[in-house]
Each structure stands twice: as structure tokens, then as C-alpha cells.
Amino acid sequence: LPFPTISVVPDRAFDDLVAAMDSAMVVVTVATDEERDGCLVGFHSQASIDPPRYAVWLSTANRTARLAQGAEHLAVHLLEDGQHDLAELFGGASGDDVDKLAHTTWEAGPGGVPLLLACPNRFVGNIVDRHDADGDHVCMVLRPTDSSCRPAGRPLRLGAVTDIEPGHPA
Numbered sequence: 391l392p393f394p395t396i397s398v399v400p401d402r403a404f405d406d407l408v409a410a411m412d413s414a415m416v417v418v419t420v421a422t423d424e425e426r427d428g429c430l431v432g433f434h435s436q437a438s439i440d441p442p443r444y445a446v447w448l449s450t451a452n453r454t455a456r457l458a459q460g461a462e463h464l465a466v467h468l469l470e471d472g473q474h475d476l477a478e479l480f481g482g483a484s485g486d487d488v489d490k491l492a493h494t495t496w497e498a499g500p501g502g503v504p505l506l507l508a509c510p511n512r513f514v515g516n517i518v519d520r521h522d523a524d525g526d527h528v529c530m531v532l533r534p535t536d537s538s539c540r541p542a543g544r545p546l547r548l549g550a551v552t553d554i555e556p557g558h559p560a
């Protein structure tokens with residue numbers, strides 16, 4: 391992704407600034423009693439230190455967001471820079487059309503939430519709050535429970551996945 395050094399057009403400047411932040415990409419997975427899914431997410435951040443809280447923003451268009459409304463847990467998986475294929479699977483297709491989890495290996499974690507075996511850097515979070523801000527994404531506030539962190543390569547960043555067409559438009 392080309393990062394411009396100067397942008398003075400107001401709307402464009404916001405987009406350029408966010409692109410320059412070059413977020414690490416994660417896959418967020420979810421399960422209800424009957425269904426499971428996951429999607430690629432760039433909108434995510436730690437949101438409190440004590441108590442520890444993590445926020446992810448899910449597009450209301452996404453099946454993952456619909457399932458998350460009835461779920462107790464989400465799992466957040468950090469992608470590494472060699473994992474463009476996983477980003478494409480979870481970001482370029484919707485669970486409305488494709489069983490994404492049939493195309494990768496996983497095991498059930500707390501509440502059945504899928505844990506992707508290819509992504510050992512991950513945590514499971516209890517959904518403790520949901521915020522429907524005035525926008526097209528819903529904020530899910532997580533209390534981290536089970537975390538696993540292994541020495542890893544570099545994160546897969548937004549600039550490396552701009553070729554992926556989202557499975558659901560925002």
C-alpha cells in the first residue's frame with residue numbers, strides 16, 4: 391500500500407491516516423449452539439488495562455456479527471505475514487455462502503468457539519458488552535480468558551491484504 395507523506399483533502403486525509411496506521415490483521419471466530427463462523431478483522435484494539443478488555447468491531451453486514459449477538463465468546467487470532475491465504479479465506483468469503491471452517495483445521499475452545507490451529511497467537515474473550523455506535527460496525531467488548539502467545543514472525547498487516555475483496559461489503 392503506498393503511504394502518502396502529505397494529504398490535505400479532508401476525507402482523503404482520514405482514509406490515508408488510517409491506512410498509514412497499517413493495522414495488524416486478525417481473524418475473529420464465533421460459535422453459537424448450532425452455528426460457527428469467523429471473519430477477517432482490521433478494527434480491533436486493547437481497550438482497558440485493569441481490568442483487561444479488548445474491543446473488536448464487527449460489520450453488521452457480516453454473518454460473524456449476527457452469530458456474535460447470540461454468543462458468549464469470541465476468539466481473536468493474530469495472522470502472520472505468510473498467512474495471506476487465511477486472510478483471503480476469512481475476509482474474502484462469507485459464511486452465508488461458504489463453510490470457511492471446512493477449509494482449515496480448528497478445534498473447539500470455550501463455548502465451542504473455533505480455535506484455528508494455524509494461529510497459535512490468539513486469545514478467547516468473554517463478550518461482556520456490546521455497543522451499537524452510530525455506524526455500520528458493532529463493538530464487542532471482550533474479557534480475555536484463555537490466551538496463547540508463541541514467538542512469532544511479523545504480523546500480517548492491512549497493507550498486505552488490500553487486494554482482498556470483502557465477502558460482505560461494509
Ligand SMILES: Cc1cc2nc3c(=O)[nH]c(=O)nc-3n(C[C@H](O)[C@H](O)[C@H](O)COP(=O)(O)O)c2cc1C
Nearest residue numbers: 430432433448449452453454481483484485557558
Ligand atoms: C482488509 C479487510 C479488513 C476487514 N476488516 C473488518 C473488520 O474490522 N470488521 C468486520 O466485521 N469485517 C471486516 N472485514 C470484512 C469481513 O472480513 C468480510 O466481509 C467477511 O467475508 C465476512 O464474513 P462473514 O459474513 O462470514 O462474517 C474486512 C475485510 C478486509 C478484506
